[in-house]
Amino acid sequence: MLETKIIDTLLKNIELIPFVELDEKWFLIPENKLLAKAFLVNGIQSLKDVEQVIKDYDPFTSIDFDYLEDRGFDGEYIAPLQKLEAMLKELKIAHLKDDLIKLSKRYSDNPTVVNFEKMRAVSEELEEEQAPPNDGSLNESLDELRSRFEKEVPMGLKSYGKLDMALGGGLKGGQLITIGARPGVGKSAFGVNLAAKILERNPKARVDFFVLEMSQRSMVERFITLKTGVQTLKIQHAKKMIGSNKEKEKVMASYDYYENSKLRIYDDLFDCDDIIRTIRRNSRENDEYIAFIDYLGLMQVSDKRKQAYEKVSEITRKLKMLTNDSDIPVVVFSQLNRAIESRQNKRPNLSDLRDSGSVEQDSNIVGFLYATEPRDDEEEFTILDIQKNREGNIGAVKYRFDKALMNFEEVFT
Structure with missing residues (x-):
């Protein structure tokens, strides 16, 4: 007692x-x-x-x-x-x-x-x-700012070059990053690419991926396809469809790569509190850490009676508290409202986030994936349009998306 x-x-x-x-x-x-x-x-x-x-x-x-x-x-x-x-x-x-x-x-x-x-x-x-004990004193913040003359400030986890520049140096602790997209644009594939880039450029980083609409094996197949350039269908039917030794060696090498990596994929956690507990535990054990959640609308809360907007509000509030308390970045994917389908201009905006109020409010960064609508003689691109960024720039990052190979290639133009 x-x-x-x-x-x-x-x-x-x-x-x-x-x-x-x-x-x-x-x-x-x-x-x-x-x-x-x-x-x-x-x-x-x-x-x-x-x-x-x-x-x-x-x-x-x-x-x-x-x-x-x-x-x-x-x-x-x-x-x-x-x-x-x-x-x-x-x-x-x-x-x-x-x-x-x-x-x-x-x-x-x-x-x-x-x-x-x-x-x-x-x-x-x-x-x-x-009441919170904070008295509004500036001492702690000013001491931390003074210390920057003596020691380098961590720039965040590295990913794509242009994206890192837009984010002010990478994905940093304390950031809740929401990426919204219509179905079929490739938000899950973009998550795979972003996670793979972080693993590649930050060898010590632990990457946790929580998938709520597909199996762990399906996600692993996507990572293998991205790593090897071998289509997913071939990986699924390797004995029958992978004939050359070169392709087989590439695929087998990628199995070893991911087996020895710090990537972890969870496909059996749906409750918000269970996911947060797992993230807290794993982030404590790793100095460099990031979590991906795909996607927000499938996460559950303990009170099943709550309306959809109440559930989303509870989830985003808890995720924001998690990023602050554990000083980690969390990337969460979100679907968009159906209203966008009836608009002539399909470029998403902040109000298109499903149950958008709390998502926009609690997120440090909000970006939208959408495909351009080119004329006959133009190439199609996928755009990550950053429309909210508390710590950096807003603007668009352009990618070339190869759906067959799950590959998002940054375009420098």
Whole structure:
């Protein structure tokens, strides 16, 4: 129980008592309440002092020096004061919540001004305790900026050259990157290309790919096709369709390459919380990390009763918190609203994101894949149109997309 852990820890760390906020009212267990009351007496410096104060309060108490020493032995040694303060804050908030429930019931039964004022006072104190501790100070940010004169700032994971330039140096921690596309444009294939580029240019990077509409094997076949230039159909029927030794050697070498790589593909996780737990665990174990999710609309939340826009809002909010807390980039693919199909101009915009409000709000970067509509004498290109970018440029990156070989080639024009 938290209150017992706090008392035991204070008995082990007597010297911290003067530096923490403490109130006997927060404790429910009689022994803990009595000990908390004793801690509040000025001049407490040892277990002997605590024992004496306890006996002054209650001459017949069974609490003695041996009892205090045993409990102190069970306590946690805490070097940083912040950890103990966090435990006490949690206990105080629990006490205030209980108080507020009781006072709310009292006011409901007897709606007097006095009861209302008591309820409001506790409510305001609870709100203050639960408020984020940030005081708006610039010190931490300025210290970090000063340090850039002495050490190089990581530029992010490298991928395509022009894309990295648009993103301000690569895919960085803290970024939620959303890429939207109509069906058939190649968003999954682009994800494969982007992941493969990151593996190639960042050998230490761990790349996790969460696929929600196809199997792991199908995704691996796409990676193999991209790596070897051998069409997926041939890879699926290798014995019958791969005749030359050269093709066979290329395919077998690519199997070894991906087996030894840090690419991981998950096809059995659909719940948002399960995906986030997996990302948190894996990112802690790897200094360089990125996750891909294909795609947003298939992710699930625990409350099945929620409307589609509520589900998307919950998912994007949690993903944004994940990128910030774990300091990693996450790329999530999204379908577009069907309204775009009825428009003459098929170039997507931010409002075309399905249930777009929270997606646009929570994403650091939003890009759209779309195919150009060339005249007879023109070549078709696929465009990644970056329309929102909090940390870099907006604009278009042009690719030549070979659907048969799953290959997105950057076009420098």
